[in-house]
Amino acid sequence: MAWVNRSLLLIGSALASTPSLIVAEPQVTHSYNMWGVPGGLLDMPTSEMAPDGELATAVTNFAGITRTTLSFQVMPRLTASFRYSALNGYRPIATYTHSAYFDRSFDLRYQFLTEGKYRPAMAIGLQDFIGTGNFGGEYIVATKTIGKRLRFTAGIGWGRLGSFDSLGTTGARPNRLIGAGGELTSERWFKGPYAAFGGVSYQVNDRINLKAEYSSDAYSAEMSPDITNPSAAPLFQRKSPWNFGIDYKVSNSIRVGASYMYGSEFGLNVVLAMNPKHPRIPGGTETAPVPVSVRNAKSARDLGWSVDNSQRAKTGAGMIRLLQKEGLVAEAVKLSGTEAKIILRNTRYDIETQAVGRAARVMSRALPASVETFTIAQSYKGVPVGAVTLRRSDIERLENAPASTMLSRVAFTSGKDLTGLKPVDGAYPRLSWSLGPYAKMSVFEPSDPAKADFGIKLAGDYYLAPGWVASGSVSVKLAGNIDKPPSGRTGFGPGTLPQVRSNARQYSLGNDPRLDYLTIANYARPGKNLYSRVTLGYLETMYAGISGEVLWKPVNSRLAIGAEVNYVAQRDFDQGFGVQDYKIATGHVSAYYDIGHGFHGQLDVGRYLAGDWGATLSVDREFANGWKVGAYVTRTNVSATAFGEGSFDKGIRITIPMSWALSRSSRKQNNVVIQSLNRDGGAKLNVNGRLYNNVRDLHKPEMAKTWGRFWR
Amino acid sequence: MSIVRHTRFVFLTMAALLIASCGNQTDQGVLIKALRGQYLGGKQAAPALTRTQLQAGISASLRANKLPQKLVRIESRNANAIMVQIEQNGSYKTWATGDRRSVTFRRGIVTATRGLGQDIMSSDTQQVSTLINGRRSGNATRAYRYLNGQNQTVTLSFDCSVNTAGRAHYRMGQVNAAAVRVVETCQSDRLTIENTYLVSSSGTVVQSRQWLGPINGYFSIELLRQ
Numbered sequence: 055m056a057w058v059n060r061s062l063l064l065i066g067s068a069l070a071s072t073p074s075l076i077v078a079e080p081q082v083t084h085s086y087n088m089w090g091v092p093g094g095l096l097d098m099p100t101s102e103m104a105p106d107g108e109l110a111t112a113v114t115n116f117a118g119i120t121r122t123t124l125s126f127q128v129m130p131r132l133t134a135s136f137r138y139s140a141l142n143g144y145r146p147i148a149t150y151t152h153s154a155y156f157d158r159s160f161d162l163r164y165q166f167l168t169e170g171k172y173r174p175a176m177a178i179g180l181q182d183f184i185g186t187g188n189f190g191g192e193y194i195v196a197t198k199t200i201g202k203r204l205r206f207t208a209g210i211g212w213g214r215l216g217s218f219d220s221l222g223t224t225g226a227r228p229n230r231l232i233g234a235g236g237e238l239t240s241e242r243w244f245k246g247p248y249a250a251f252g253g254v255s256y257q258v259n260d261r262i263n264l265k266a267e268y269s270s271d272a273y274s275a276e277m278s279p280d281i282t283n284p285s286a287a288p289l290f291q292r293k294s295p296w297n298f299g300i301d302y303k304v305s306n307s308i309r310v311g312a313s314y315m316y317g318s319e320f321g322l323n324v325v326l327a328m329n330p331k332h333p334r335i336p337g338g339t340e341t342a343p344v345p346v347s348v349r350n351a352k353s354a355r356d357l358g359w360s361v362d363n364s365q366r367a368k369t370g371a372g373m374i375r376l377l378q379k380e381g382l383v384a385e386a387v388k389l390s391g392t393e394a395k396i397i398l399r400n401t402r403y404d405i406e407t408q409a410v411g412r413a414a415r416v417m418s419r420a421l422p423a424s425v426e427t428f429t430i431a432q433s434y435k436g437v438p439v440g441a442v443t444l445r446r447s448d449i450e451r452l453e454n455a456p457a458s459t460m461l462s463r464v465a466f467t468s469g470k471d472l473t474g475l476k477p478v479d480g481a482y483p484r485l486s487w488s489l490g491p492y493a494k495m496s497v498f499e500p501s502d503p504a505k506a507d508f509g510i511k512l513a514g515d516y517y518l519a520p521g522w523v524a525s526g527s528v529s530v531k532l533a534g535n536i537d538k539p540p541s542g543r544t545g546f547g548p549g550t551l552p553q554v555r556s557n558a559r560q561y562s563l564g565n566d567p568r569l570d571y572l573t574i575a576n577y578a579r580p581g582k583n584l585y586s587r588v589t590l591g592y593l594e595t596m597y598a599g600i601s602g603e604v605l606w607k608p609v610n611s612r613l614a615i616g617a618e619v620n621y622v623a624q625r626d627f628d629q630g631f632g633v634q635d636y637k638i639a640t641g642h643v644s645a646y647y648d649i650g651h652g653f654h655g656q657l658d659v660g661r662y663l664a665g666d667w668g669a670t671l672s673v674d675r676e677f678a679n680g681w682k683v684g685a686y687v688t689r690t691n692v693s694a695t696a697f698g699e700g701s702f703d704k705g706i707r708i709t710i711p712m713s714w715a716l717s718r719s720s721r722k723q724n725n726v727v728i729q730s731l732n733r734d735g736g737a738k739l740n741v742n743g744r745l746y747n748n749v750r751d752l753h754k755p756e757m758a759k760t761w762g763r764f765w766r
Numbered sequence: 767m768s769i770v771r772h773t774r775f776v777f778l779t780m781a782a783l784l785i786a787s788c789g790n791q792t793d794q795g796v797l798i799k800a801l802r803g804q805y806l807g808g809k810q811a812a813p814a815l816t817r818t819q820l821q822a823g824i825s826a827s828l829r830a831n832k833l834p835q836k837l838v839r840i841e842s843r844n845a846n847a848i849m850v851q852i853e854q855n856g857s858y859k860t861w862a863t864g865d866r867r868s869v870t871f872r873r874g875i876v877t878a879t880r881g882l883g884q885d886i887m888s889s890d891t892q893q894v895s896t897l898i899n900g901r902r903s904g905n906a907t908r909a910y911r912y913l914n915g916q917n918q919t920v921t922l923s924f925d926c927s928v929n930t931a932g933r934a935h936y937r938m939g940q941v942n943a944a945a946v947r948v949v950e951t952c953q954s955d956r957l958t959i960e961n962t963y964l965v966s967s968s969g970t971v972v973q974s975r976q977w978l979g980p981i982n983g984y985f986s987i988e989l990l991r992q
C-alpha cells in the first residue's frame with residue numbers, strides 16, 4: 055500500500071502550498087472520533103476543532119478497547135483531552151493482575167492555520183504526551199472543506215500514527231519510562247518512523263455524517279497483548295488499513311456512531327457534549343423583580359421621618375421584609391436622612407450583580423424619598439467583603455436603559471467602612487443545618503475506573519456574631535468501595551515521603567460515624583484592602599490544627615496576593631477526636647490574576663504537607679455564568695523516585711453552576727476534581743472557607759463581567 | 767445483617783433521604799426537586815379555554831379592581847393571561863400577571879419582559895413609536911437587547927418600515943374605539959419580523975401582535991381597560 059501513502063503525501067503538500075487568505079474563524083466540527091477528540095474521521099485525527107468552550111464526554115468501543123474521553127475546547131483553536139482507556143486482555147507488565155488494562159492519557163491539538171478559500175486548515179497534535187505514553191503519537195494534519203459537505207484530510211504521523219507502512223524515520227524514538235511516569239514524553243516527539251494517513255467525511259444532511267479513512271496506526275502493541283504469553287491471540291485482526299463509519303446526531307447534545315474498523319471489527323461511539331456558553335434558556339426563566347418606584351419630587355425634601363426613631367425602625371423593617379421576598383437577607387441596616395447602607399446575605403442569586411440590582415429596586419420602593427444614596431454591601435460569613443454605591447436618581451432614570459449605562463454610574467468600594475454596622479435584631483446567633491445523602495466518587499484511578507461511597511451527612515453552621523462561625527459535619531457511610539485496596543500496577547512503588555495523603559483509604563474503612571470537620575473560624579477586615587481568616591479545629595478528614603490566611607485584594611484590581619500559614623497534626627484513621635504523631639507546619643504565598651479573555655491564573659509557592667517545598671500553577675477557563683474548567687500542576691523539591699508513581703501532582707478541575715441546568719438562579723455548584731494520583735508530594739491542606747473565591751465575586755472585575763444581569 | 771437485607775436497607779434509606787433531603791437553608795434539595803419535577807410530571811400545561819370561559823374570566827377580572835388591564839398570550843404557548851398595570855416610570859409602564867411575569871410597554875410597544883424566558887432586557891423604540899403611535903408610514907430603526915448564555919448584553923438591531931393598512935373597529939372588555947391598522951416590518955441581516963398594531967385616534971395601541979425574541983416568538987395583546 056506504499057503508493058497510497060505517497061499519493062496522500064503529495065496531496066497533503068499540494069494543499070499546504072496554495073496561496074493563503076486571512077480568515078479568523080477556525081474550522082469547526084460537531085463530530086468526535088474513536089479517540090474521543092473532535093474530528094470527522096475514526097482513528098485518525100483531523101485539523102478540526104470543536105466549538106469554543108465545548109465540553110464533551112465520548113465513550114467509544116471496538117475490539118474490547120473502551121475509551122472514555124473528556125475533551126474541552128480551551129480556546130477556539132486549542133483542544134485538550136483527558137482519556138481513560140480500558141483494554142480487555144491487554145497485559146503489558148508481568149505484575150499486572152486485572153483482566154483489563156487501564157491507562158490515562160492526555161492529548162493536545164492546535165490549529166495553527168485556519169481554513170481559507172483555497173487553503174486548508176492545518177493543525178499540530180500530541181496524543182498521549184504525558185506518562186507512559188502507551189498510545190503516544192504526534193501528527194501534522196491538513197483538512198479542507200470542498201463545497202458545503204465534503205472534507206478531505208491528509209497528514210503525517212509519528213509514534214502510533216507512524217507505525218503502519220512508514221515512509222521513513224526522523225531519528226530513533228526512545229522508549230524508556232521517564233522519571234516515575236507522569237512526565238512529559240518530549241524526548242520522543244516527532245522522532246522515529248513516520249507514515250501518511252488520510253480520510254474523507256461527507257455530511258449527508260444535518261444529522262448524518264459518513265466517514266472513510268486510511269489508518270497509519272498498526273496497533274503493534276495490541277498485536278502481542280500479553281507479555282507473559284507470547285503466543286496469546288492479538289486483541290483483533292488488522293486485516294485492512296481502511297476504516298468506515300457513520301455518525302448520527304440524536305440531539306444538540308448527543309451523537310452516536312457506528313463503524314467498521316480494520317476490516318474485522320465493529321465499533322460504537324456515543325458522545326455527550328455541552329457548552330457552558332449555551333444554557334437552555336439564556337437569562338433564565340425566574341420571575342420578575344419589583345419595578346422601580348419613582349419619587350414624588352416634592353417629598354424628597356421631607357426629612358422628618360429620619361429623626362423619628364420609630365418611623366425609621368418601621369421603614370427599616372418594611373425594607374427588610376421586601377428584601378426577604380427577593381431571597382436577600384439584610385444582616386445590618388443603617389438609615390439616615392439621605393443615605394441608606396445595608397449588608398446583605400445573598401441566599402438566592404449565583405450572579406451577585408443580580409442581587410445588587412434587585413436590592414436597589416426594593417430600596418427604591420421601601421425608602422422615603424429623601425434617601426438619595428444606596429450603599430449595598432454583600433457579606434461572607436457576616437463580614438462585608440464588597441459594596442456598590444448607587445444614586446437613586448440614576449436608578450429611577452436608567453431602569454429602562456441598557457445595563458452598561460448604569461455600570462458607568464456606580465462606584466465599587468471594599469465595604470470595610472460598613473464593618474461596624476449594628477446587626478439587625480435576630481441576625482445573630484443563627485443556625486443553618488442540613489441532613490441528606492452524600493455520594494463520594496473516585497474515578498479514573500490507575501487501577502480502578504470507578505469507586506464510590508454513599509452515605510448520610512449531617513452538617514451545620516452556627517453563626518455567633520458577624521465574622522464568627524462554628525461549623526461541623528458528621529457522616530455515616532452506608533455502602534461503598536473506596537476502601538478497596540489497590541491492585542499491583544507498574545513497577546514503581548509508593549515513594550519515600552511521609553504518608554500524608556496516600557493513606558486516604560484508611561480513612562474510609564468501616565461504617566462508623568466519622569467527624570468530617572469541626573471548626574471555629576473568624577473572618578475579619580483588618581484593612582481597606584485586606585481580608586483575614588483564622589480557622590481552628592478538625593479542619594478536614596485527615597488533619598486538625600490551626601489555619602490562618604490574609605488576602606490583599608483592592609476592589610478594582612485584577613491581581614490579588616494572599617498568604618496562608620497552617621500548623622496541623624494528622625488525624626486518627628477512625629476520624630474521631632484523636633490525632634496521630636505526625637505534625638507539620640505548612641503554608642503558601644499566593645498570587646491570583648484575572649488574565650482576561652476568560653482566563654484566570656493562580657500561583658502558590660510554599661511548603662506542602664509532606665514537608666516538601668515547591669509551587670503550584672493553576673489556569674482556569676472561566677465563563678461569566680459560573681462554569682470553570684481548568685488544570686493545575688505542582689512541582690516540589692522531591693525527586694520523582696521519592697514522589698513515587700506519577701512523578702509530580704497534576705489534575706483537572708471543573709465547576710458546574712446549578713443555575714445553568716435549572717434555568718433559574720441557584721447558589722449551588724458542583725465541583726469535580728480529577729487528580730492524577732493520591733500521592734504524598736505537593737499535597738495541600740483542604741480547609742473550608744478560603745478567602746479569594748468568596749471575595750472576588752463581589753469586586754469590580756467579576757461584577758463588570760456579569761453586569762448585564764443588574765436589571766434582571 | 768445478610769447481604770440482601772443490608773442492600774435493601776441502604777436503598778430504602780437513600781430513597782427516603784433523596785425525597786426528604788432536609789435542613790433549614792434555602793436551596794435545600796434543589797436538584798432533587800428539579801429532577802422530581804422533570805421526571806414525575808410536575809406542573810401540567812393549562813388546558814385550552816373555551817370562548818365562554820375566556821369571556822367569564824375577563825369579566826371577573828375587570829370587576830376585581832379598577833386598574834388598567836390587558837389580555838395577553840404568547841402564541842407558541844397558547845395560554846391566556848391577564849396583566850394589570852403595576853407601575854409607571856416616565857413614559858414606561860410595567861404590567862404584570864399574578865405569577866410575577868411582567869412586560870414593560872412604552873406607548874403600547876413592548877420594551878422589556880421579565881420571567882418569560884429569554885427576556886427582552888430593554889429596547890430602543892422611540893423612532894418606530896413616532897410612526898406607529900402617530901399612525902403614519904415611514905422608515906425607522908429599532909433595537910432589542912437580550913442576555914446571552916454568559917450574562918452579557920447582546921443587541922438585535924432592525925431596519926423597519928411602518929405602513930398603515932386600513933381601518934378597523936376594536937371592541938373588547940371596556941374598550942370601544944375606532945382604530946387604524948399599522949404594520950411594522952423589520953429586517954436584520956438574519957431575521958425578518960412583522961409587528962401589527964391597532965392604534966386609536968388618540969395614539970393608544972388597543973390591540974397588537976409583537977415579536978418578543980427568537981425563543982418566544984409572537985405575543986398578542988388586547989387592551990381590556992385603559
